[in-house]
Amino acid sequence: MKVMRAEPQAAVGGRRGEPARARGRALLDALRWAEPASVVVVAVLAWEITSHVGLLPQRDFPPATQILSAFLTDIRHGELWIGVGASMRAWALGMLIIIAIGVPVGMLLGSSSISYKLTYLTIEFIRTLPGIAALPILMFAYGVGQPLVISLVVLAGIWPLLIQSMYGMHDIDPVAVATAKVYGVGRLRRFALVDLPSCMPYIATGLRVSGTFALIFAIAASLVIGGQGMGDAMAEAARIGDRSLLFARVLACGLLGLGVTLALLALERRALRWHASQREAAR
Amino acid sequence: ACGSGGTVTTSSGGDVVVKIGLLPITGAAGFKVAQTKGFFKQEGLTATQVNLRTPADGVPNLLNGKTNLGALNVGNLAQAVSKGVGLKIIGTTYYANNDMSLFAMKNSGITKPKDLEGKKIGLVQLENVNHAALLGWLTQHGVDTSKIKFVLVPVPDMPAALRSGQVDAGQVLYPLAQTMVNEVTAIVPNMMESFGAQPVQGYTIVSGKFATEHPDIVAKMQTALKKANDLLATDPNATVAAVHSLTGAPEQLLRASRLPAFGNDLKLQSSQEQVALMMKYGFLDKPVNLASLVFHQ
Amino acid sequence: MRAKVSHLLTGLLLPVTLLALWWVVSSRSSTPYYPPLPEILRGFRAVWTREQLTSELVPSLVSLIVGFVVAVAVGVSGGVALGLSDRLRRDVRPLTEFLRAMPVVALIPIALVLFGPGMRMEIALIAFAACWPILVSTADGVRAADEVMLNTARVFGVSSRRQLMYVVLPGAMPQVMAGARIAVAAAVGTMVVANMVASSAGLGYLVISAQQSFNVIETWAGLLMIGIVGSCMTSAVVLIERFVLRWHRQWRAQDVDT
Amino acid sequence: MMRPSAELTVIRRKEVAVAGISECRGDKFPSASSETAQQPIGSTIVLEPRHLRVTYGRGSHAVTAIADITFQVCAGEFLSIVGPSGCGKTTLLKSLSGLLRPTSGDVLVNGTRVDTTSQGLAMVFQEYTRSLLPWLSVRANVEFPLRGSRRTDSRKAIEQRANEALAEVGLHGVGDKYPWQLSGGMQQRVAIARALAFRPTVLLMDEPFASLDAQARSDLEDLLLKVHFETGMTIVFVTHDIDEAVYLGDRVVVLSHRPTEVKASLDVDLPRPRNQIETKTLHRFVELRTEALGLVLAERSTEAPD
Amino acid sequence: MMRPSAELTVIRRKEVAVAGISECRGDKFPSASSETAQQPIGSTIVLEPRHLRVTYGRGSHAVTAIADITFQVCAGEFLSIVGPSGCGKTTLLKSLSGLLRPTSGDVLVNGTRVDTTSQGLAMVFQEYTRSLLPWLSVRANVEFPLRGSRRTDSRKAIEQRANEALAEVGLHGVGDKYPWQLSGGMQQRVAIARALAFRPTVLLMDEPFASLDAQARSDLEDLLLKVHFETGMTIVFVTHDIDEAVYLGDRVVVLSHRPTEVKASLDVDLPRPRNQIETKTLHRFVELRTEALGLVLAERSTEAPD
Numbered sequence A: 001m002k003v004m005r006a007e008p009q010a011a012v013g014g015r016r017g018e019p020a021r022a023r024g025r026a027l028l029d030a031l032r033w034a035e036p037a038s039v040v041v042v043a044v045l046a047w048e049i050t051s052h053v054g055l056l057p058q059r060d061f062p063p064a065t066q067i068l069s070a071f072l073t074d075i076r077h078g079e080l081w082i083g084v085g086a087s088m089r090a091w092a093l094g095m096l097i098i099i100a101i102g103v104p105v106g107m108l109l110g111s112s113s114i115s116y117k118l119t120y121l122t123i124e125f126i127r128t129l130p131g132i133a134a135l136p137i138l139m140f141a142y143g144v145g146q147p148l149v150i151s152l153v154v155l156a157g158i159w160p161l162l163i164q165s166m167y168g169m170h171d172i173d174p175v176a177v178a179t180a181k182v183y184g185v186g187r188l189r190r191f192a193l194v195d196l197p198s199c200m201p202y203i204a205t206g207l208r209v210s211g212t213f214a215l216i217f218a219i220a221a222s223l224v225i226g227g228q229g230m231g232d233a234m235a236e237a238a239r240i241g242d243r244s245l246l247f248a249r250v251l252a253c254g255l256l257g258l259g260v261t262l263a264l265l266a267l268e269r270r271a272l273r274w275h276a277s278q279r280e281a282a283r
Numbered sequence B: 001a002c003g004s005g006g007t008v009t010t011s012s013g014g015d016v017v018v019k020i021g022l023l024p025i026t027g028a029a030g031f032k033v034a035q036t037k038g039f040f041k042q043e044g045l046t047a048t049q050v051n052l053r054t055p056a057d058g059v060p061n062l063l064n065g066k067t068n069l070g071a072l073n074v075g076n077l078a079q080a081v082s083k084g085v086g087l088k089i090i091g092t093t094y095y096a097n098n099d100m101s102l103f104a105m106k107n108s109g110i111t112k113p114k115d116l117e118g119k120k121i122g123l124v125q126l127e128n129v130n131h132a133a134l135l136g137w138l139t140q141h142g143v144d145t146s147k148i149k150f151v152l153v154p155v156p157d158m159p160a161a162l163r164s165g166q167v168d169a170g171q172v173l174y175p176l177a178q179t180m181v182n183e184v185t186a187i188v189p190n191m192m193e194s195f196g197a198q199p200v201q202g203y204t205i206v207s208g209k210f211a212t213e214h215p216d217i218v219a220k221m222q223t224a225l226k227k228a229n230d231l232l233a234t235d236p237n238a239t240v241a242a243v244h245s246l247t248g249a250p251e252q253l254l255r256a257s258r259l260p261a262f263g264n265d266l267k268l269q270s271s272q273e274q275v276a277l278m279m280k281y282g283f284l285d286k287p288v289n290l291a292s293l294v295f296h297q
Numbered sequence C: 001m002r003a004k005v006s007h008l009l010t011g012l013l014l015p016v017t018l019l020a021l022w023w024v025v026s027s028r029s030s031t032p033y034y035p036p037l038p039e040i041l042r043g044f045r046a047v048w049t050r051e052q053l054t055s056e057l058v059p060s061l062v063s064l065i066v067g068f069v070v071a072v073a074v075g076v077s078g079g080v081a082l083g084l085s086d087r088l089r090r091d092v093r094p095l096t097e098f099l100r101a102m103p104v105v106a107l108i109p110i111a112l113v114l115f116g117p118g119m120r121m122e123i124a125l126i127a128f129a130a131c132w133p134i135l136v137s138t139a140d141g142v143r144a145a146d147e148v149m150l151n152t153a154r155v156f157g158v159s160s161r162r163q164l165m166y167v168v169l170p171g172a173m174p175q176v177m178a179g180a181r182i183a184v185a186a187a188v189g190t191m192v193v194a195n196m197v198a199s200s201a202g203l204g205y206l207v208i209s210a211q212q213s214f215n216v217i218e219t220w221a222g223l224l225m226i227g228i229v230g231s232c233m234t235s236a237v238v239l240i241e242r243f244v245l246r247w248h249r250q251w252r253a254q255d256v257d258t
Numbered sequence D, E: 001m002m003r004p005s006a007e008l009t010v011i012r013r014k015e016v017a018v019a020g021i022s023e024c025r026g027d028k029f030p031s032a033s034s035e036t037a038q039q040p041i042g043s044t045i046v047l048e049p050r051h052l053r054v055t056y057g058r059g060s061h062a063v064t065a066i067a068d069i070t071f072q073v074c075a076g077e078f079l080s081i082v083g084p085s086g087c088g089k090t091t092l093l094k095s096l097s098g099l100l101r102p103t104s105g106d107v108l109v110n111g112t113r114v115d116t117t118s119q120g121l122a123m124v125f126q127e128y129t130r131s132l133l134p135w136l137s138v139r140a141n142v143e144f145p146l147r148g149s150r151r152t153d154s155r156k157a158i159e160q161r162a163n164e165a166l167a168e169v170g171l172h173g174v175g176d177k178y179p180w181q182l183s184g185g186m187q188q189r190v191a192i193a194r195a196l197a198f199r200p201t202v203l204l205m206d207e208p209f210a211s212l213d214a215q216a217r218s219d220l221e222d223l224l225l226k227v228h229f230e231t232g233m234t235i236v237f238v239t240h241d242i243d244e245a246v247y248l249g250d251r252v253v254v255l256s257h258r259p260t261e262v263k264a265s266l267d268v269d270l271p272r273p274r275n276q277i278e279t280k281t282l283h284r285f286v287e288l289r290t291e292a293l294g295l296v297l298a299e300r301s302t303e304a305p306d
């Protein structure tokens, strides 16, 4: 394993002159897509073969081609999209709440030793209570419906962001804070200009983890408690024993997750141009 | 947000809105028919549907007013009532119809009940009526049930669990059972045998609070559902159509499947036996008198 | 020592207040789903007999711990690999992000067939769900390694393995620990779900069967135990973190605390 | 910004400063040229550490960085501080700025005891790299303390001030870069530009020219003298360069090795304005720097191991 | 560690170095004292940047830090490099060490083109704070490069070497602390101790004494001379202090401002061993430093804005 993140800001291309460099660039760009694509193809093939040689019973685990064709028919039907719509609505609403609460509370916990000391035991306890386990209780409070789904989404998705924000606050450079203090920069501005950007890498990580957690629960909620959503669509497929359709819908879930992460990554690249992990991209 | 069991909303047309909490299973056909054939409408009711995932989820929703009408199997009903939850029976949802069977794969080497000893059996619900009924049936047939391990397997995953050998025998519900009918043998053809022909599998219920506050609405529901059950009892095609629209299963498959039966006889006697059996196996800690739960206007 | 005790006492302040509040509010509760707290506590004692502990708690704990350890191993090593190589990360991203977004419930059918209902399936599911937060955090932490430190190690001809062990990993440690903490919750949640859906023992099974048979007190008792188990796991992680990140706490909390 | 306190202490200048305690001079030194009127060193004490003691850590690991330091800085004074590496200069500046609460003793700002940062005070940190925010452009870094709520300058005015300050330190046109795109010396100059643009009443500088080449260094020395002269700000300047300390300061405080005390306080009676070539060739300059160097070197040779 | 390459180039010394290209001296300067035999400056070229060019960024944001640099460093040579702030000295050292691949041109180590770090090479970074690992104690930081797999010294031996190096730089007894518990100057000395304990064949130093007081600085200068003399290692030394550059070096390379080229290369024909007082009072020393200063200052005044 070679630690290769040399600093070749200046190193790209060069040496062999301009035309070669341009060609190299085009090739590189092509590779950027070709390699992940081939990984996907290999994965699909692996599934296909597994199914065909009967490593998994083909009845229950239909080959990839069958799943893909089921997927292609499915996306032309409204049923799937109703589920997607309901789940994504719950996700978006949930994420709004998660961000609105998770970041400030996490940073508060990370910043002040008093608030941290006061709340850490409580939070640690509540945190490890999985929303799913609390379902019976929540179910009574909300009944089946969007509020229950959203509260499940928030309960599951808030912790990564909150904890990452907390750790981000622990990792602020004291010299940067000292600078702000000495120059009499007010608490609020310090938060906006020092604390928040400094936590950003942590928050970005948290957001990506929270984003998928929230999505998982937005989907799973309707699978576990009923109501509308992707989960319901999956349950429906399972009920009638159509495994191809079931896996097609599972595939759809994964694609949603992929989309969510890619969107968050793009956002992160913009917000973290200054950060060591992104500098290469910014160059 | 809780405890609003008494509130009733009215639709734009002036109808009373009835929120039905239901599981999309074959047994819920009555609710579907009452809706599609306009039986609710005839009583001045507009029905809306809330999809639930487990039978027990119906109860909190009934209590907090998210739904007004639901269904529970006999075992769950007894358990809920024994815990002091106020529920009323307003009718039957469906009857078992020789469709509660335990299957094993043909190539598994299990051919008779006795072969189940030392094996793993998958059930869709543990410590409930079916579990008790199966235990009773097996004991009657001379099987030592203490040598059997029962595990929970979700309804849709049962075929896969059977095929992969992760369970040796399992309770497969229709219409799923029909899809693997060529691969399996029924080791226990009808575990509900001892409760007579077509024992009650599910009762239609409302919350006690709702029943006392709105007896008139409850009566209207009762009337609508009675009509539906009458229709289903006489017209198999109506059943297939209703189940198809409810579960999405292909009609052809449904026609080949064993479907539950419907009717308006409460059959309290046989149901009480089910409750007694659950008591016997310790799945219920207090006796429950079902007759006292029946709604009277 | 004094400081530690007072730290703990401050930490207990809020929970105790909340408990007292719960006690008071619930004592007048008439809804069957919110029984009075004393009743829950009594139920807790009744439910968690020695026998129950061995039949329900122990299997859960075993699968939880084994699953979590597997998750840490997979998450950290995978995260390091992905953090080190931009190319690898880019290439497998479609796959990792796809898998990461899989709801565990949707994977149960596959796990059920591969491992059968029971502990092996639980362990697999727990490891799967809990490894992602660690993997993502670790990869991010590794990517953020300080360039000057890395350059130092390179110039001195420090072997790649040692660069990894002494420069990259310690630098990523705060992120790894944050990921581990998140993973605890994911692990507990998955254990419960796996228990609920396809098991015949365990904490989740206890809760779900109690719920399905309307045994509210037992549901609460199970919930409480899940919270306790989770808190203990978190505490263990925090203890490890205290040890591993000693330098970090002091380094970052230098004298600016006015 | 900083109001003179009510209990301000006026002390007449003494010819020989008592070691460890220097006092304010009510009058000023004769100006070399009568044309350029010099800002008087006021008689107000703006900064006064009193029996300051700072111990890091506890128990057996405790390190007493500062044992007992008392001195006074007058309004408008340029105070140089020299001392061996690791003696506690940075610690002292942190205490003066209110960033670090001393283990015992007080810091008085304008006669009032403070235990938090004071307004109108600025500091150039020794760890200049870490005191620049990597997520802000160079210009934004300079503007950062100016954009506070209390100052109500317009956006435009602030930007101009930042650009001016950057140009003054020789960094014209790098405003749009990020700090990590600059060389070490350039980063250090950004930190200085930030402090200058802030126009503080009291400026604390911790080895601000350490990473600069000879020319940039003398340019900035002169810039600092000019700013000091024009604004009359109070400057506390930590350096390792004795020449620089004498050339710039009204007074040079020499610190002992750890546990640190004030070893000596030298009044620098060189005329102002000063000039790189003329001042440094003055006989008095050479005398003073030799004296200071002697004090510092003597200090070193007695250093105890840690 | 570093094997002399097969294609090694031997070039006879020329009296006047062509600007931008200096060549190796096969013979050595006469030693001042005949008792202390001086390590000869070898005729082997260990380090040679050839038409080095480094551009940061792309397109309109591109900054050419180094335009075209060619020179040679011989085995055992002590090469000082001076140049204005931001001219590219750090960039140059990074290229020499193999950390940064140049945009064009090559770096030859022992005659072979390299594009990765070479063994037996060490570097003291300008950003010394960030080059110390905060999770390791000071001693562990010094031991860190020694504990590699290729060196098979015993634990004990390594620890002793670390302790010795720490003591040499005046940090006896701080081995168990963490770097961030030390003052700036102390951290810088830890970085130096690490490089010395490593006993490299080529040592690159980027303003290693910037944060040190006068005394510590001259102590370390002499330490460096001693090590250089005893081990015969090759040293490339970037500094802002012209006196220091001349006092230490066999040769002083003066860099122009950006885009950077070699402006001049001064052979320092001062006798060795050198001595802080004697050497610095030599007429030749004063001549050389005035010449170097003149070159640097001339460079500054023509600097173009960014």
Ligand SMILES: Nc1ncnc2c1ncn2[C@@H]1O[C@H](COP(=O)(O)OP(=O)(O)OP(=O)(O)O)[C@@H](O)[C@H]1O
Residues within 6 Å of the ligand: C254, C255, D056, D057, D063, D064, D065, D083, D084, D085, D086, D087, D088, D089, D090, D091, D092, D126, D258, E180, E181, E182, E183, E184, E185, E186, E211
């Ligand atoms: N955070 C800390 N924890 C423990 N000890 C510390 C800490 N910071 C500084 N010290 C110790 O306090 C003493 C003084 O440090 P300080 O940084 O004030 O020195 P300094 O005079 O600024 O030195 P330099 O000229 O090298 O910058 C040093 O011996 C150092 O080891």
Ligand SMILES: Nc1ncnc2c1ncn2[C@@H]1O[C@H](COP(=O)(O)OP(=O)(O)OP(=O)(O)O)[C@@H](O)[C@H]1O
Residues within 6 Å of the ligand: A009, D180, D181, D182, D183, D184, D185, D186, D211, D213, E056, E057, E063, E064, E065, E083, E084, E085, E086, E087, E088, E089, E090, E091, E092, E126, E258
């Ligand atoms: N990562 C980077 N991205 C863009 N530009 C850079 C980067 N690093 C350095 N530069 C630019 O390259 C030039 C040379 O920088 P370098 O650090 O080599 O200078 P230096 O000679 O070491 O200066 P100093 O004496 O101030 O340390 C500077 O103008 C700087 O702005």
Ligand SMILES: [Mg+2]
Residues within 6 Å of the ligand: D089, D090, D091, D126, D206, E183, E184, E185
């Ligand atoms: Mg300092």
Ligand SMILES: [Mg+2]
Residues within 6 Å of the ligand: D183, D184, D185, E089, E090, E091, E126, E206
């Ligand atoms: Mg530099």
